[in-house]
Amino acid sequence: MRTQRLVARLYLLLMFPADIIGLWWAVGSPLIVDSNTICKNTKLLAGRQKTICKHEPEVVAEVARGARVALLECQYQFRNRRWNCTSASRSLSRILKTKNLRSFTPFTAAGVVYVVTQACSMGTLPQCTCEHPARDKSSDGEWEWGGCGDNVEYGYRKSRDFMDARKRKRKGDLTTKIQLHNNEAGRLAVKSFMRQECKCHGLSGSCTLKTCWKKMPPLREVGIRLKETFDGAIRVIISNDGKYIIPEGITIKPPSKQDLVYSDPSPDFCKKNRAVGSLGTKGRECESNSLGVGGCDLLCCGRGYSKTLLAFRENCKCRFLWCCEVICDTCERTKVVHTCL
Known part of the structure; x- marks a missing residue:
């Protein structure tokens, strides 16, 4: 919407x-x-x-x-x-x-x-x-x-x-x-x-x-x-x-x-500023190991960032069975998300 x-x-x-x-x-x-x-x-x-x-x-x-x-x-x-x-x-x-x-x-x-x-x-x-x-x-x-x-x-x-x-x-x-x-x-x-x-x-x-x-x-x-x-x-x-x-x-x-x-x-x-239409970058995901565009230093404008460990599931170790069937295991992964303060 x-x-x-x-x-x-x-x-x-x-x-x-x-x-x-x-x-x-x-x-x-x-x-x-x-x-x-x-x-x-x-x-x-x-x-x-x-x-x-x-x-x-x-x-x-x-x-x-x-x-x-x-x-x-x-x-x-x-x-x-x-x-x-x-x-x-x-x-x-x-x-x-x-x-x-x-x-x-x-x-x-x-x-x-x-x-x-x-x-x-x-x-x-x-x-x-x-x-x-x-x-x-x-x-x-x-x-x-x-x-x-x-x-x-x-x-x-x-x-x-x-x-x-x-x-x-x-x-x-x-x-x-x-x-x-x-x-x-x-x-x-x-x-x-x-x-x-x-x-x-x-x-x-x-x-x-x-x-x-x-x-x-x-x-x-x-x-x-x-x-x-x-x-x-x-x-x-x-x-x-x-x-x-x-x-x-x-x-x-x-x-x-x-x-x-x-x-x-x-x-x-x-920063958020309605007068100029800016949403600000607070809450945006960034890349902690990047010094360029999208890196936390630039995107967060020097305000710093937080780290969150997210757990999720995905298909893994997929095998092809004769004929015409693929079976996968479900693996749990974790991902570190960096978010601008």
Whole structure:
């Protein structure tokens, strides 16, 4: 239930500007993000969002699912960080410009691309089909395009139409420029890393001809790429003419389309602070023998940690019996858990 509430809060924050978030808090945020919830109040929608809600409700359902998938992937990638892609605050808009929250938006944009494209390939979206690229003339007849390629262009377009619709109407301010930039970086983390998969055809397993198609990278790979880009995110300011974002430091190269950017530093997230949306790290599990990310020294912010011995049971000494039966003993194990104070 808590995760569902968080999905709803983050999704509404990413889809709509901060000045209308208060309305959702006043009426109570929905527990589950679905197409009916998103499209219920057309006054909160803009441009292409209205069109998609009216004519393609099944796409909106996949958009919502993409947001949920993105949240879970973000939480996995940042599971050992002080900020683990969660927040306890209604005031998320206050830190939307920080490195952490601003860098969550590309996860959502990528998640929407991924899930919509996947639904297209599975045939659950009647308005799109598999991708069928033109035959590659340089293949020399050794392979040809075929099969059901992932139509990433469709997923990319729907993610852009829905995620960027309202922000494009306000694209003159720094916050909007950063969000649009990071949304695009998230989409490119999928689109720019499409891979080619092939299947052999021929008698007796020979490979006289290969049929090939385009396939998205694994979602976990996309998440790893975004986390690595997050670690190298570039702090930016707006140019004097107000048209561009530029690095804050004159010696830093301008961000590419695949770089992540932010304008304000994040809080340290060590202590619970509703004003900045921090849950704090008290009660988080840590690794006592690690000096890096996830280690108790860093994760517990120098407050120390407790040790708890947990007992549990698991299958062990498994044997295979002819035919088709596996028998295991039950062994008792213990595990030391370290928890931040």
